[in-house]
Amino acid sequence: MRAKDFILKAHKNSIEKGSFTWSSPSNIALVKYWGKKENQIPANPSISFTLNNCKTTTTLSFSKKENSNEFSFEIFLDDEKKDDFKPKIETFFKRIEAYLPFLKDYHFKIETSNTFPHSSGIASSASGMSAMALCLMSIEKALKPEITDEYFTQKASFLARLGSGSACRSLEGDMVVWGKHNEIEASSDLFGVKYPFKVHRNFKNYNDTILLVDKGEKQVSSTIGHNLMHNHPFAIERFKQAQNNLSILIDTFKTGDLKTFIEIVESEALTLHAMMMTSMPYFILMKPNTLEIINKIWMFRKATNSNICFTLDAGANVHVLYPENETETVLEFIKNELVAYCQNGHYICDQIGFGAKLINQTV
Missing domain, CATH: 3.30.230.10 (Ribosomal Protein S5; domain 2)
Structure with a gap:
């Protein structure tokens, strides 16, 4: 077309x-x-x-x-x-x-x-x-x-x-x-x-709990952020990385490899914000509580061998991704450990x- x-x-x-x-x-x-x-x-x-x-x-x-x-x-x-x-x-x-x-x-x-x-x-x-x-x-x-x-x-x-x-x-x-x-x-x-293409059952009914760290207007719009990629010193390598990461995910979705999925998804989220922080002018959309949540997720994953991971959009909120069979334990962790970092304790439970x-x- x-x-x-x-x-x-x-x-x-x-x-x-x-x-x-x-x-x-x-x-x-x-x-x-x-x-x-x-x-x-x-x-x-x-x-x-x-x-x-x-x-x-x-x-x-x-x-x-x-x-x-x-x-x-x-x-x-x-x-x-x-x-x-x-x-x-x-x-x-x-x-x-x-x-x-x-x-x-x-x-x-x-x-x-x-x-x-x-x-x-x-x-x-x-x-x-x-x-x-x-x-x-x-x-x-x-x-x-x-x-x-x-x-x-x-x-x-x-x-x-x-x-x-x-x-x-x-x-x-x-x-x-x-x-x-x-x-x-x-x-x-x-x-x-x-x-x-084929998608392994591990990725069916995947959950996304969105932690509302900051419900206010973003100080830099996505449109402005996109435009700052013109002449960005790392733009060309970033575009290659995205192509490559999508290739890796195609294989990952077939095999059900959750560990590789986690690595790619979290790396992509952090790279997105790295591009913002290295633009000219530079800006930061993450908040202190965003980083607190990320560190808590990493600690929980290491301690429990969970397949929980995070991703971010162009903002401060954290999308907590996890397979359907971990719903009960991850939601318990979110309520006990992560809700404290949300604005007014607000979060949204969603899924694919x-x-x-x-x-x-x-x-």
Whole structure:
């Protein structure tokens, strides 16, 4: 698929008004995407677990308007009008207008809610933009019913990427690859694809407990962080490392080798933050409690021979990953040892999920 293949061609149907509601999850990258080229193209491939409980539900209501000269929309988060979100949606609409030429024909009401704190390092932009892209693709499907399910999903992922890169990994599950990789034939820089190879039972129903170390806004946005990879002294080696780590994980997922999985996932998390700390300007998103939690996890793993490990997104919160058969002992450890380092003792228990769902439609 090329970008131009996603341009909506002539269609026979016409719709005056309607609404679609989609629920889409967040995801947590195992091999991290950090650094991008023009048009939201990733500098390296990534692979993620799709989450189940951390999700965004978005209702997109639309009605035909007379004036088609400009975008018209209003945004609500948890029933509260959010005009400060407008610039981001405006930018998104500008990026995708060539592919969805009907955007200026309608006034849109966007109503969205998250099951987790906004801007807290649980990739609300991933779940939010993927839900939005799916709603918009539902309008395209209503205008042009003959499009296939495969095309629908690919284009929704393609559009979501133009809103937030990692959003293209949230539509399906349980693992999604985004970015071209030599060993994954269907992989693409333009959209995410379901991981196509055998996965050992060790990685089925994997758990992710998210420790909310800091629920506030990040002091440096991911967009700025990605841009700092341009001219970064270690960027080229980092991109090679990501390619290699994904190759290692392909074999690891086949064999069920949890020790190698832990090494790659934790190394990727620390490398992500090392890139931030060695950018110019440099910045640190981890907090003291992030490091306390990491050290506690290492001590617990050594003492118990557990397969617990951690990963991080571009923020302070810690994703604690562990196999399903260790749920009871790891949750006990989290409650006894780690909750003390969470803001107001808050954490979210999640596990691998299988992607977005259409909740409601009115056309």
